[in-house]
Amino acid sequence: MATVDGVGGHSRKVEYFYDPDVGNYYYGSAHPMKPHRVRLTHHLLVNYGLYRQMNVFRPLKASKDELSRFHKDDYLDFLRLCTPDSEERYANQMERFNVGQDDCPIFSDLYEYCQIYAGGSLCAAARLNARKSDIVVNWSGGMHHAKKSEASGFCYVNDIVLAILELLKKHQRVLYLDIDIHHGDGVEEAFYHTNRVMTLSFHQYGDFFPGTGTVQDDGVKDGKGYALNFPLQDGLTDSTFRSVFRPVIDEVMNRFRPEAVVMCCGADSIAGDRLGCWNLTIKVGWHFHKKRTAQKVAHSSCRVCAHASIMRALYHERI
Ligand SMILES: [Zn+2]
Numbered sequence: 609m610a611t612v613d614g615v616g617g618h619s620r621k622v623e624y625f626y627d628p629d630v631g632n633y634y635y636g637s638a639h640p641m642k643p644h645r646v647r648l649t650h651h652l653l654v655n656y657g658l659y660r661q662m663n664v665f666r667p668l669k670a671s672k673d674e675l676s677r678f679h680k681d682d683y684l685d686f687l688r689l690c691t692p693d694s695e696e697r698y699a700n701q702m703e704r705f706n707v708g709q710d711d712c713p714i715f716s717d718l719y720e721y722c723q724i725y726a727g728g729s730l731c732a733a734a735r736l737n738a739r740k741s742d743i744v745v746n747w748s749g750g751m752h753h754a755k756k757s758e759a760s761g762f763c764y765v766n767d768i769v770l771a772i773l774e775l776l777k778k779h780q781r782v783l784y785l786d787i788d789i790h791h792g793d794g795v796e797e798a799f800y801h802t803n804r805v806m807t808l809s810f811h812q813y814g815d816f817f818p819g820t821g822t823v824q825d826d827g828v829k830d831g832k833g834y835a836l837n838f839p840l841q842d843g844l845t846d847s848t849f850r851s852v853f854r855p856v857i858d859e860v861m862n863r864f865r866p867e868a869v870v871m872c873c874g875a876d877s878i879a880g881d882r883l884g885c886w887n888l889t890i891k892v893g894w895h896f897h898k899k900r901t902a903q904k905v906a907h908s909s910c911r912v913c914a915h916a917s918i919m920r921a922l923y924h925e926r927i
Contacts, residue, residue, distance in 0.1 A: 623663040623735060624745035625728040626650045633721040636713055640882060641762040643721070646748045667731040667746070669723035670770070674730055678769045678798065683757040687764060688719040705758055712759035722765040725749055729767035733774035736868060750872045752792040753818060761790065761817060768872060769798040772805055775868045783866035784808065785857075788874025789884040791821030791837070795872070801831045806864045810853065812877075812885060813839030836860070842885040844877075846892040 631647030653659045675684055683705055690698045690707070695714055702708035728746035735741040749771075751763035768784070772795070775782050784799070786792035786809040799805035811821050827835040838852055876884040 620742040621663070621740075622661065622743045622745070623665060623732075623741045624747065625665050625667040625731055626747060627666055627724045627728065630721070630724050630748045633715065633717060635715055635762070639710075639713065639762075643748065649747050662745075663741075665731065667724065667728040669720070670726035670730055670765075670767075671723075674770065675722070675726060675765055677773055678756060678766060679754075680757040684719075687722060690714055690718075692716060707759045707764070711761055712764060718764065725751065726765050726767040726770055729771040730774055733771040736775060737778040750788065750874055751794075752786060752788065752872050752874075753790070753794045755794050755797065760794065763794065766794045766798065768792075768795050768870060772799070772870055775870070776804060779867035780804065781806070781864060781866045781868075783860065783864060783869045784872070785869060786810070786872040786874075787877060788872050789877040789881070789886055790816075790874065791818055791839075792872055793818050793820045796821070796825070796835050796837075799831065800827050800835055801829050803830045803834050805831075806834045806836065806860065806866065808836045808838075808856070808860060810838045810840060810849070812842060812844075814841065816842075816885075834864075840886075844886040844888060846888055849886075849888055849892055 626646070628647070628650075631644045633643045635641045635643075653662075672684060672688075686698065686701050686705055686707070690702070692714055695702065695708065702714070706712060708714055725746070725748040729749045732744035732746050732749075735744050746767070749767045751765060751767050753761035754763035754766035754769075772782050772784060782805050784792065784795050784805060784807045786795065786807070789812050791811040791813070792807060792809040796807045796809065799807055809821055813821060821837040821839055823837055823839065825835060825837050826833055836856070838856065840849075840852070875881075875890075877886045877888050878884070879887040879889060
């Protein structure tokens with residue numbers, strides 16, 4: 609069994625899902641999103657020997673039925689049928705589904721790519737539901753902008769929403785924690801009406817994509833008070849981030865008491881990112897993981913499903 613030392617000496621089982629084909633999908637030469645980075649991430653883990661601390665699995669591709677738990681059938685059919693060669697025939701639908709422009713282009717085997725990254729998150733959630741793991745990572749996940757019938761911000765299918773829906777089968781309360789520099793709008797919207805999912809997003813705000821996520825946006829009906837937003841300004845440093853993050857996460861864990869946590873760890877908040885404009889270092893993530901969240905999670909027997917947006921994290925680097 610692959611385990612790592614957790615807080616308080618508890619051994620925690622860590623796993624990750626990786627499909628070697630995911631690096632073959634290509635948004636286009638000028639596009640900042642490069643799934644090839646997921647392959648590089650896996651190779652780094654192998655060559656540093658870190659994979660020995662984790663179980664590594666190849667995910668099953670998400671089926672149409674699984675994707676349609678959140679997404680509309682006509683949108684999924686469009687993603688499956690529209691190809692670079694048939695774009696003209698689908699002009700009307702491309703506009704309707706927000707696909708085909710710079711952010712969300714049509715590229716070869718797009719639907720299969722969605723099946724792979726969504727499959728990783730669904731398989732991760734299933735491992736947690738079956739109590740076979742404590743922490744599961746999907747390097748290729750984290751597509752937090754995708755809506756029910758609309759692509760957005762490089763995201764076509766929302767693997768995070770699908771994973772949370774899966775976790776809700778076995779967990780009464782799920783916390784969604786988003787530390788990507790962009791607001792987690794697609795996930796927030798999906799669970800805006802419910803008190804079983806708390807969405808918590810720390811993001812850049814003010815003339816910045818997607819332009820949502822104010823403090824006043826805090827949910828509706830049963831979900832009132834269960835969507836939390838922390839819009840922040842550019843130039844954020846480790847110490848200022850911690851000063852906001854620490855008290856918030858402490859209160860959230862104490863009051864909401866989630867049974868599972870889903871994290872979107874988009875590292876476009878790290879200094880030097882081509883799209884981001886914060887000055888965080890990787891130490892900030894380590895600090896909060898080691899000292900805060902992991903501690904709380906360990907004490908509450910909570911499980912973690914991390915959608916690492918490692919490819920979103922690394923897309924600023926040129927290869
Ligand atoms: Zn982002």
